[in-house]
Amino acid sequence: MRRTSLSLGLAALVAVIWTLLPIYWILKTAFIAPVDAVAFPAPLWPSNPHFAAVHNIFGFGYTDADGREFLPAGQSKQVINGLKNSVIVAFFVTIITLLIIVPLSYAFARFEFRGKTALLMAILFSVAVPPVSTLIPFYILFVKLGLTGTALGLIIINLTITVPFVTWMLIGYFRNLPAVEPLARVDGFSRLSTLIFIVIPMARSGIAVAAIVSFLFAWNEFVFATQLVNGTPAATLPTAVSGFLFLQPQPGLLSASLWISIIPAALVAFFLQRHIAEMNLVEPVK
Amino acid sequence: MASRAEARIQNEAKLALKRIELSNRQFAMLLALPVILFLVMVMAYPMGYAIWLSMQEVSFFGGFRTSFVGIENYREALYSDNFWWSVRVTVQFVSVSVVLAMLIGLGLALLMHRVRRGRALLGTIIILPWSMSLYGAGVMWQYLARGQSGVASSLINRMLGRTTPDTAVEYSLISSEQIVNLLALGNAWNLAPLVAFFLLANLKTIPERLYDLARVDRLNIWQRFLNVTLPPLQYTLFVFTTITLILSMKLLDFIFVMSAGGPGDASATLTFRLFDLAFRQSNYGLSAAISFYLLFLIIGSALALFFFWGRRLEDT
Numbered sequence: 001m002r003r004t005s006l007s008l009g010l011a012a013l014v015a016v017i018w019t020l021l022p023i024y025w026i027l028k029t030a031f032i033a034p035v036d037a038v039a040f041p042a043p044l045w046p047s048n049p050h051f052a053a054v055h056n057i058f059g060f061g062y063t064d065a066d067g068r069e070f071l072p073a074g075q076s077k078q079v080i081n082g083l084k085n086s087v088i089v090a091f092f093v094t095i096i097t098l099l100i101i102v103p104l105s106y107a108f109a110r111f112e113f114r115g116k117t118a119l120l121m122a123i124l125f126s127v128a129v130p131p132v133s134t135l136i137p138f139y140i141l142f143v144k145l146g147l148t149g150t151a152l153g154l155i156i157i158n159l160t161i162t163v164p165f166v167t168w169m170l171i172g173y174f175r176n177l178p179a180v181e182p183l184a185r186v187d188g189f190s191r192l193s194t195l196i197f198i199v200i201p202m203a204r205s206g207i208a209v210a211a212i213v214s215f216l217f218a219w220n221e222f223v224f225a226t227q228l229v230n231g232t233p234a235a236t237l238p239t240a241v242s243g244f245l246f247l248q249p250q251p252g253l254l255s256a257s258l259w260i261s262i263i264p265a266a267l268v269a270f271f272l273q274r275h276i277a278e279m280n281l282v283e284p285v286k
Numbered sequence: 287m288a289s290r291a292e293a294r295i296q297n298e299a300k301l302a303l304k305r306i307e308l309s310n311r312q313f314a315m316l317l318a319l320p321v322i323l324f325l326v327m328v329m330a331y332p333m334g335y336a337i338w339l340s341m342q343e344v345s346f347f348g349g350f351r352t353s354f355v356g357i358e359n360y361r362e363a364l365y366s367d368n369f370w371w372s373v374r375v376t377v378q379f380v381s382v383s384v385v386l387a388m389l390i391g392l393g394l395a396l397l398m399h400r401v402r403r404g405r406a407l408l409g410t411i412i413i414l415p416w417s418m419s420l421y422g423a424g425v426m427w428q429y430l431a432r433g434q435s436g437v438a439s440s441l442i443n444r445m446l447g448r449t450t451p452d453t454a455v456e457y458s459l460i461s462s463e464q465i466v467n468l469l470a471l472g473n474a475w476n477l478a479p480l481v482a483f484f485l486l487a488n489l490k491t492i493p494e495r496l497y498d499l500a501r502v503d504r505l506n507i508w509q510r511f512l513n514v515t516l517p518p519l520q521y522t523l524f525v526f527t528t529i530t531l532i533l534s535m536k537l538l539d540f541i542f543v544m545s546a547g548g549p550g551d552a553s554a555t556l557t558f559r560l561f562d563l564a565f566r567q568s569n570y571g572l573s574a575a576i577s578f579y580l581l582f583l584i585i586g587s588a589l590a591l592f593f594f595w596g597r598r599l600e601d602t
Contacts, residue, residue: 220419
């Protein structure tokens, strides 16, 4: 018995190291003094925690214990602006996605209608289309319409990713809900009020997962943003961070800005690990 | 008197209700309408435009101009070595990614299934790579693998006691030979959590009784895994093999950030190639044509998986 729990503990340790090492390796750099951050061989951990990078990235100067002064990062404006844009884009993408997909996936799970299979095939097909191939026609269209460099354009193109994938997630989820419709009907609910007052509250954890996944997709999106809004006032956080990418003298700043972009993902991780598997990706395919 | 008036009101209410009461089918269509419009707008239009574009030669001198060239772009792709190289890289990247993601995902699922104490904490850690951006993952893996800042240089040199810049040697994990496998490893790191949580949900549905029977039959761990655990997971394994296959074949963000198709074009997958063709070389026609080859490859391999694996599972 003790032997199995020991090997289980070891396996858990391996899993945790495998998962966290790539994250840890760069995130530690935010707390290492700029001189040591570029040291070779690279330090294993911040032995003297140093907070210049996390101040500079937000546009604040920093004076450390030795009296050395560190000026605000030149890119701090872009980072703060990018943060703002990312929140706006991710927020609207989430809301619009939910408005479209909740009724649809409910209809899919509960009703038979003509063209249902065709529609499901179309949705699964949209999941298979590479974003980079949709980007080409959208880019040319947006150039014509003047939508490059705008949050609106980015929101529209992000929907092409979130809508198909999240619809697929929710169809399976709704199918697993108990069929309350006949009961609601006896109680005098119309179909629409059944959906709004009974089904949606019942489905809140599934809808929350759908919302989180859409938010994260939009928050994390890079390729669309780099082509459509990079270098414009509508640049999102990932494109702003790409300004630091190979800025070797200051890996601390890159690391600090990655901290910002990871925080939402870390905040929802607990909720997500608990509810993600309620989204039945397997069943709609059957 | 009063009752008659009441009856009339009730009757009218019923009629009014009937008027707005839709059939199931109509109600469903009403709910589905937004998405149908949406699909037409954001999927059918770009697909149609891409088909048109793939048959054009686009020139940018003096504005956006196109001329019809028929299937010339599709032919040009087939005659180009770059295209076939990218097909090779894509196939290697995707196969290694899928195998690793499924194995690691299965391993993580079995682990989470066994762990009792601290299960929520473990789950929260394990899902992190999936919830983070592929872009961030690209930065992380590059930082980790590179010689100068990398973990290999740091650990090996420290173990050998070489801690000063002039004695230490750079060990880079990035090389033209291994870059595709390294990218696949990073991609598996990102995808495995998704696989793991769905397999875990499936594992929970296996009745404990079967494990008791396995104990009675004195199966060893390996036999138990093959005969008790694995069979009920088959359909989920099939679906997620397909999902990881499609996601890996579509992937660009991670490759774009971590290796940018390099060194040289050692890791230029089809997605990278068509991004490069369209947005760096402004060769939109050829890029659109290649995007359809990629789409055929994706759909084709998903269908092949279904044909050779998924279809057989449905019979059982």
